[in-house]
Amino acid sequence: MKILSREQIYKGDKLTAERQNISSTDLMERAGMQIFNWLHLRMQGAQVPVHVFCGIGNNGGDGLVIARHLTTHGYHVKTYVVNYSDKRSKDFLINYERIKQTTKDWPILLDAESELPAIAKEDIIIDAVFGIGLNRPAANWVKTLFQHFRASKAFTLAVDIPSGLYTDKVPEDEQGVVWAGHTLSFQSPKLIFFLPDTAKYTAQWEVLDIGIDLEYLYHLNTQANLIGKHEVLTWYKPREKFSHKGSFGHALIVGGSYGKIGAVSLASHAALASGAGLVTAYVPKCGYIPLQTALPEVMVITDDKEEYLSNITFNITPTVIGLGMGMGVHETSTKALEAFLQQNNTPLVIDADAINILAAQQDLLALLPEQTILTPHPKELERLVGPWQDDFDKLKKVSELSKKYNLIVVVKGANTITVYHENYYVNSTGNPGLATAGTGDVLTGVITGIMAQGYDPLISAIFGIYLHGKSADLQVEDYAYQSMVASHIIEGLGAAYLDLFRQPEQPEQETNEGQQ
Structure with a gap:
């Protein structure tokens, strides 16, 4: 709308x-x-x-x-x-x-x-x-x-x-x-x-x-648009009968550190559940057993270091890379990210600590591929663009960042707004049940999984945010706001997809029986 x-x-x-x-x-x-x-x-x-x-x-x-x-x-x-x-x-x-x-x-x-x-x-x-x-x-x-x-x-x-x-x-x-x-x-x-x-x-x-x-x-043409089911449904790509896992891309999820492997686990699982054909996680060695145990569908590549990332190198060709969740801002990890960005040409979805590193070293922003998606939470966003006076000033600052580096920036909130250059895409789904640890990691995984399937980066961000919020809206009926956890959002993604094709319930037809 x-x-x-x-x-x-x-x-x-x-x-x-x-x-x-x-x-x-x-x-x-x-x-x-x-x-x-x-x-x-x-x-x-x-x-x-x-x-x-x-x-x-x-x-x-x-x-x-x-x-x-x-x-x-x-x-x-x-x-x-x-x-x-x-x-x-x-x-x-x-x-x-x-x-x-x-x-x-x-x-x-x-x-x-x-x-x-x-x-x-x-x-x-x-x-x-x-x-x-x-x-x-x-x-x-x-x-x-x-x-x-x-x-x-x-x-x-x-x-x-x-x-x-x-x-x-x-x-x-x-x-x-x-x-x-x-x-x-x-x-x-x-x-x-x-x-x-x-x-x-x-x-x-x-x-x-x-x-x-x-x-x-x-x-x-309006600067702002409200995104609902009818807008998202026009972008949905049905699957061909003879398609296979290679038809839907290979998502690589990079992140994690000792005690924070769960962030990568959530993002990897979400990438699969949102439709990526293949998902590989790149983590420190401490993440190998947890990931292989928790997610048998996900392949795992490990770094040389045990507790944090030190050298982001791999021998696969991913379609898209989701990067940053749980990786920390250790000096070695910071240098590893800088070296990776200098040689990377693969589309990126960047979250969490990788955004904190970019905020501290803003010259690295120039190394990002065009239409890289950033998914900061409010404090990470403030580190990235500086403090703002009010919401209009915030959107202005984000718009300026987006135009300068040709980035897509997700401004999270009750109505998450995706900013691309001067345009705002306001999400209509979601609820306070999302205010819990790990839902941001899930969102990054969902966007990465959608992008792996060949969707345009901007549409991937908007579509992923909608599905993420819709899953929460459906799951809250069973779990309530207080008891919802991030993994519930992953469980609800299938229902969120199906809801795209569900017609609104019609009111029951009134009859005159017994009144004649």
């Missing part, structure tokens, strides 16, 4: 009005009706007080449309205009006149001198104060109003975006932002729904189709 920028949303609105021969007021009516329909379906006429807070721009106009339709359908509605400026948008004024013609209970004007309206915990708040065009912090009295919303503990529904949020930066003061229980976003989700600094402002979100011109959306 494409994640549109503010400018692309504005352009889409304008083109839609032109191509469909409708006014911007008609488009606003359509958007407001969609939210009313969403509410009406769930409320079914319930007489819960609904407080609709409208700004004086187009977001406020949407709120007035919602309030008008709620009123004409008999709901208990209280409408407020948050008068934060002397300027009003044309469509706001049109809908202000329409609601005055609909009900004798005209909207209540709120300003800095107004008392805060009474809101009970059982009430509903609809936030339509600020839209995506916000470019400065709210006035103090508006912040107080937003804090009043939160203190009421009433269910808060945000129209398009929680008021006080920007589309392209983190707000300076969280007290100046509406904390929504649910956000109904028009046509496209907003990038801020997926970033740790800003996702907290809406517990849930949902996209409503308001009929933006399909041709415009189809040809639109």
